[in-house]
Amino acid sequence: MINVTVNSTSKLLDSIIECAGKRFMQVGYRKTTVDEIARDLRISKRTLYTVFSSKDAILREAAWRDTGKVILEFNDTVPAGTPAERMLLDLCRFIFTDRLKRGKTGRFQGLFSADADIHGAYRSATARIISALCREGANRGAIKPVNPDLAAEHILSMVLNATGKFHLFPKPASVFTDTLGMIADAVAWRRRIPLDAMV
Numbered sequence: 001m002i003n004v005t006v007n008s009t010s011k012l013l014d015s016i017i018e019c020a021g022k023r024f025m026q027v028g029y030r031k032t033t034v035d036e037i038a039r040d041l042r043i044s045k046r047t048l049y050t051v052f053s054s055k056d057a058i059l060r061e062a063a064w065r066d067t068g069k070v071i072l073e074f075n076d077t078v079p080a081g082t083p084a085e086r087m088l089l090d091l092c093r094f095i096f097t098d099r100l101k102r103g104k105t106g107r108f109q110g111l112f113s114a115d116a117d118i119h120g121a122y123r124s125a126t127a128r129i130i131s132a133l134c135r136e137g138a139n140r141g142a143i144k145p146v147n148p149d150l151a152a153e154h155i156l157s158m159v160l161n162a163t164g165k166f167h168l169f170p171k172p173a174s175v176f177t178d179t180l181g182m183i184a185d186a187v188a189w190r191r192r193i194p195l196d197a198m199v
Contacts, residue, residue: 009051012043012047012051013051013052015041016037016041016048016051016052016058017058017061017062017065019037019040019041020032020037020055020058020059020062021062021066023036023037023040024059024062024115024118025109025110025113025118028115028117028118029055029059029115029117029118030115030117032055033055034048034049034055037055037058056117059117059118059121060121060124060125062121063110063118063121063122063124063125064125064128066110066122066125067110067122067125067126067128067129068125070107070108071091071129073107074090074091074094077090077094078090083137083140083142084133084134084136084137084140084142084143085133085137085140085142085143085187085188087133088130088133088134088137088143088155088183088187089180089183089184091129091130091133092155092159092179092180092183093176093180095108095111095126095159095163096159096162096163096166096176096179096180097176099112099163099166100166100172100173100176108122108126110122111123111126111160112160112163123156123160126156127149127152127153127156128152130151130152130155130156131148131149131151131152132148134146134148134151134152134155134187135148137187138189141189142188142189143187143188143189144187144188144189145189151187154186155183155186155187158179158182158183158186159179159183161179162175162176162178162179
């Protein structure tokens with residue numbers, strides 16, 4: 001009996017996130033209501049609130065799950081045993097490359113959303129990943145021992161700034177390389193992380 005409850009709650013949670021995520025991307029966070037999400041799923045609003053405390057909680061979970069899926073794709077491109085500092089730069093390059101090839105509708109569309117709430121949720125989810133890499137790199141002595149959350153915010157700002165302006169330069173790829181160099185200079189503790197050996 002307990003497994004049925006856990007399974008049905010898990011399926012409901014997945015359904016809510018999928019339905020809400022689509023609505024958020026199509027019409028925007030503020031224009032999406034909990035009533036609409038519940039109606040689409042044919043459940044009561046009360047049932048929805050037994051799983052999520054708020055619409056913001058749904059958005060945060062949707063952003064975290066989407067970001068997790070993209071990170072799994074990214075992990076498949078990185079050799080096993082790659083140190084955190086290299087993964088950090090490779091992740092930045094992965095974001096740059098996806099943006100260059102796919103534009104705003106790529107893997108990181110939430111991160112580049114014009115909707116401030118969606119952008120904020122995806123930025124927060126991506127910053128959590130970068131922060132974990134900074135923490136791991138600092139523990140190994142390769143990345144400066146600074147607050148990893150603060151470092152993640154600065155790194156992500158650099159990435160977003162470069163991806164927002166790369167089209168203004170005659171050689172877009174050089175903007176990414178320069179930005180990766182600045183990130184490497186900013187985070188390296190004892191030795192600069194070489195850019196030429198990146199995947």
